[in-house]
Amino acid sequence: GQQLNQSPQSMFIQEGEDVSMNCTSSSIFNTWLWYKQDPGEGPVLLIALYKAGELTSNGRLTAQFGITRKDSFLNISASIPSDVGIYFCAGPGGTSYGKLTFGQGTILTVHP
Amino acid sequence: DTAVSQTPKYLVTQMGNDKSIKCEQNLGHDTMYWYKQDSKKFLKIMFSYNNKELIINETVPNRFSPKSPDKAHLNLHINSLELGDSAVYFCASSQGRSNEKLFFGSGTQLSVL
Numbered sequence A: 001g002q003q004l005n006q007s008p009q010s011m012f013i014q015e016g017e018d019v020s021m022n023c024t025s026s027s028i029f030n031t032w033l034w035y036k037q038d039p040g041e042g043p044v045l046l047i048a049l050y051k052a053g054e055l056t057s058n059g060r061l062t063a064q065f066g067i068t069r070k071d072s073f074l075n076i077s078a079s080i081p082s083d084v085g086i087y088f089c090a091g092p093g094g095t096s097y098g099k100l101t102f103g104q105g106t107i108l109t110v111h112p
Numbered sequence B: 001d002t003a004v005s006q007t008p009k010y011l012v013t014q015m016g017n018d019k020s021i022k023c024e025q026n027l028g029h030d031t032m033y034w035y036k037q038d039s040k041k042f043l044k045i046m047f048s049y050n051n052k053e054l055i056i057n058e059t060v061p062n063r064f065s066p067k068s069p070d071k072a073h074l075n076l077h078i079n080s081l082e083l084g085d086s087a088v089y090f091c092a093s094s095q096g097r098s099n100e101k102l103f104f105g106s107g108t109q110l111s112v113l
Helices: none
Strands: A004-007 A010-014 A019-025 A032-037 A043-049 A055-058 A061-065 A071-076 A085-092 A100-102 A106-111 B004-007 B010-013 B019-025 B031-037 B043-050 B053-057 B064-070 B073-078 B087-094 B108-112
Touching: A004 A085, A010 A019, A019 A085, A032 A061, A032 A071, A043 A055, A043 A061, A043 A071, A071 A085, A100 B043, B004 B087, B010 B019, B019 B031, B019 B087, B019 B108, B031 B073, B043 B064, B043 B073, B073 B087
Parallel strands: A010 A106, B010 B108
Antiparallel strands: A004 A019, A019 A071, A032 A043, A032 A085, A055 A061, A061 A071, A085 A100, A085 A106, B004 B019, B019 B073, B031 B043, B031 B087, B043 B053, B064 B073, B087 B108
């Protein structure tokens, strides 16, 4: 089946630093999604990407749909403590409508 | 108002018991899902219903039976609970069968002892 690999698996950074994480796929995706999960909560959609090369921002977050359509990147600028959580990339998983394949997540810790 | 609400938040039970998790969404969406998150935080779809019709059924043991009385509700009943069923179960909803923008509930942490 389709697999998404995220890296890094975890990050420990100081408040104010910029963060970069990426996600690669074994197959081509037509849509890339980035979700964030706060502790004790469900994932929340941050950014959706629909076109190769697309660059989309949501506040301090910027995500890019890779040209090869097999990867995506998420950057967070000037991190703050509330950025703590798990960041997941996701994409349509096969032919079943609405089925998302998730990456294994990047755990972000921000030290004040 | 909570968009996707699931109850209970925590569920601790003995092996062999039967339990249910309830989910309701007030977003007017027509598609609802159950996802399972394991101890390594990996998320995997279990079921999906569109307008009360089952459209996705991953290779989940038949001890798990979803029920959708209407398009705003999707419940999950689990029979003969096993230790390996311990996980966090998330309900989610979306508008349309092919919409990848999911709205998740806050999860039910199931612990089987």
